[in-house]
Amino acid sequence: MSTPTVTKRIGIPEIARRKGEAPLVCLTAYTTPMARLLDPHVDLLLVGDSLGMVVYGFPTTLPVTLAMMIAHGAAVVRGSARAAVIVDLPFGSYQESPEQAWRAAAQVMAETGASGVKLEGGEDMAPTIRFLARRGIPVCGHVGLMPQAVQSAGGFRATGRTETEAGRIAADAAAVAEAGAFAVVIEGTLEPVARAITASVPVPTIGIGASAGCDGQILVTEDLLGLAGPFAPRFVKRYADLGAAVDEAAREYAADVRARRFPGPEHCYLPKAAE
Numbered sequence: 001m002s003t004p005t006v007t008k009r010i011g012i013p014e015i016a017r018r019k020g021e022a023p024l025v026c027l028t029a030y031t032t033p034m035a036r037l038l039d040p041h042v043d044l045l046l047v048g049d050s051l052g053m054v055v056y057g058f059p060t061t062l063p064v065t066l067a068m069m070i071a072h073g074a075a076v077v078r079g080s081a082r083a084a085v086i087v088d089l090p091f092g093s094y095q096e097s098p099e100q101a102w103r104a105a106a107q108v109m110a111e112t113g114a115s116g117v118k119l120e121g122g123e124d125m126a127p128t129i130r131f132l133a134r135r136g137i138p139v140c141g142h143v144g145l146m147p148q149a150v151q152s153a154g155g156f157r158a159t160g161r162t163e164t165e166a167g168r169i170a171a172d173a174a175a176v177a178e179a180g181a182f183a184v185v186i187e188g189t190l191e192p193v194a195r196a197i198t199a200s201v202p203v204p205t206i207g208i209g210a211s212a213g214c215d216g217q218i219l220v221t222e223d224l225l226g227l228a229g230p231f232a233p234r235f236v237k238r239y240a241d242l243g244a245a246v247d248e249a250a251r252e253y254a255a256d257v258r259a260r261r262f263p264g265p266e267h268c269y270l271p272k273a274a275e
């Protein structure tokens with residue numbers, strides 16, 4: 001009898017230990033098939049609340065609900081065996097109090113099988129991160145550009161341009177790390193600021209639009225695959241143009257159906273005698 005191969009998932013302590021070592025490779029995933037494709041290549045899959053914009057077509061991440069995050073989180077866990085899976089806590093599910101955050105995070109952990117959660121916020125969220133981390137929930141912080149605060153920030157814009165902004169982001173990252181976060185995402189932040197934070201905090205930094213100065217990188221997968229429409233932010237590198245491939249495939253299918261070229265006999269169920 002052959003012994004089944006058991007793949008061990010990358011654990012959170014292993015992610016935390018990668019500070020200053022080989023860069024952490026992270027991507028977003030929202031579905032089982034995409035998680036299956038990405039899993040062999042990445043250390044961490046993030047079920048980001050960016051799914052509200054990418055999958056559901058909302059203009060911001062604010063309408064995303066806990067139920068949506070749990071459904072997509074469970075789908076990504078089912079589609080992966082190797083990468084650590086982290087699920088975003090959505091807007092309104094954790095900001096009120098550490099107790100509210102605990103209930104949301106515990107539900108995510110129990111119902112998805114994820115390795116941990118991510119939440120946005122710096123000094124203001126440090127008590128919440130401490131509350132969760134001390135009770136066994138691995139938390140990834142998220143500072144710099146924080147999409148859930150898009151309304152108060154006045155839009156999705158890079159930050160850290162002034163001394164005040166740079167100081168605030170550095171203080172946020174330090175507070176999040178001190179509170180027990182196992183890693184911190186730095187989004188849309190000027191290179192020198194992200195580099196200085198990476199040098200000063202004891203946990204890995206994961207950059208998105210925050211330069212190669214971070215300990216790891218993350219992108220929204222649909223951005224790098226060319227599936228997110230014609231506009232891509234400056235920090236995105238397109239590794240494929242799957243949008244064009246989908247367009248071409250749909251055009252050929254439509255032409256075949258209209259010309260009655262599809263389905264052909266090889267796609268039809270025929271009576272036994274005719275086979």
Ligand code: KIV
Pocket residue numbers: 028046047048049050051088142185187208218219220
């Ligand atoms: O929601 C998301 O996908 C994220 C990444 C962009 C870091 O938070």
